Amino acid sequence: EAGVAQSPRYKIIEKRQSVAFWCNPISGHATLYWYQQILGQGPKLLIQFQNNGVVDDSQLPKDRFSAERLKGVDSTLKIQPAKLEDSAVYLCASSPINRQRGVRSSYEQYFGPGTRLTVT
Amino acid sequence: RKEVEQDPGPFNVPEGATVAFNCTYSNSASQSFFWYRQDCRKEPKLLMSVYSSGNEDGRFTAQLTRASQYISLLIRDSKISDSATYLCVVNQGGATNKLIFGTGTLLAVQP
Numbered sequence: 768e769a770g771v772a773q774s775p776r777y778k779i780i781e782k783r784q785s786v787a788f789w790c791n792p793i794s795g796h797a798t799l800y801w802y803q804q805i806l807g808q809g810p811k812l813l814i815q816f817q818n819n820g821v822v823d824d825s826q827l828p829k830d831r832f833s834a835e836r837l838k839g840v841d842s843t844l845k846i847q848p849a850k851l852e853d854s855a856v857y858l859c860a861s862s863p864i865n866r867q868r869g870v871r872s873s874y875e876q877y878f879g880p881g882t883r884l885t886v887t
Numbered sequence: 888r889k890e891v892e893q894d895p896g897p898f899n900v901p902e903g904a905t906v907a908f909n910c911t912y913s914n915s916a917s918q919s920f921f922w923y924r925q926d927c928r929k930e931p932k933l934l935m936s937v938y939s940s941g942n943e944d945g946r947f948t949a950q951l952t953r954a955s956q957y958i959s960l961l962i963r964d965s966k967i968s969d970s971a972t973y974l975c976v977v978n979q980g981g982a983t984n985k986l987i988f989g990t991g992t993l994l995a996v997q998p
Contacts, residue, residue, distance in 0.1 A: 798984065807895075809974050809988030810931065823983045858930060862984065876986060878930035 918980030
């Protein structure tokens with residue numbers, strides 16, 4: 768089974784430039800997550816999609832970050848304009864959430880390899 | 888107070904040693920708990936879930952103590968290949984399945 772795919776793997780940009788990251792989740796996974804992992808810290812959730820709807824974007828800096836998942840499969844995360852403090856690894860994850868009454872949901876999240884962003 | 892707190896380490900131990908990682912969480916309503924492993928410059932991967940009854944997977948034992956909001960991971964007979972960062976993770980449940988990650992504890996097993 769193919770894992771979560773992300774591109775690009777690395778990106779170097781100057782501050783105030785724009786950048787976009789792409790994620791293709793595991794086939795059939797309804798839920799998609801974008802995380803930011805700053806060096807020395809654990810991943811922090813930026814946004815969560817259930818199919819093509821946003822479930823949680825409470826920690827997304829909406830003045831500069833945006834994300835979409837138009838057809839409920841692939842997703843893009845954009846930063847415009849970038850700041851130095853945006854330097855981090857951006858991880859995409861997916862999970863096969865399937866909520867039915869009385870059935871335990873699968874909570875495991877599968878992560879992609881990440882995009883390492885350096886803002887200079 | 889951080890939602891999930893871990894000792895960042897690093898833990899430098901000789902091969903064959905037993906090493907224990909601790910973690911505390913602040914939200915008493917949290918519903919499920921995990922340890923993830925993250926190798927250098929790689930993505931996190933689920934190591935094991937954590938239950939109140941304790942669970943064991945080979946050399947790894949995880950334990951949850953809800954009363955003190957405490958999670959532990961014990962690695963016995965450590966191998967060089969166990970060197971990685973171990974992330975304590977709490978699922979707050981509800982409709983979002985939101986995972987809260989600790990900062991991770993770096994383990995370096997020396998030959």
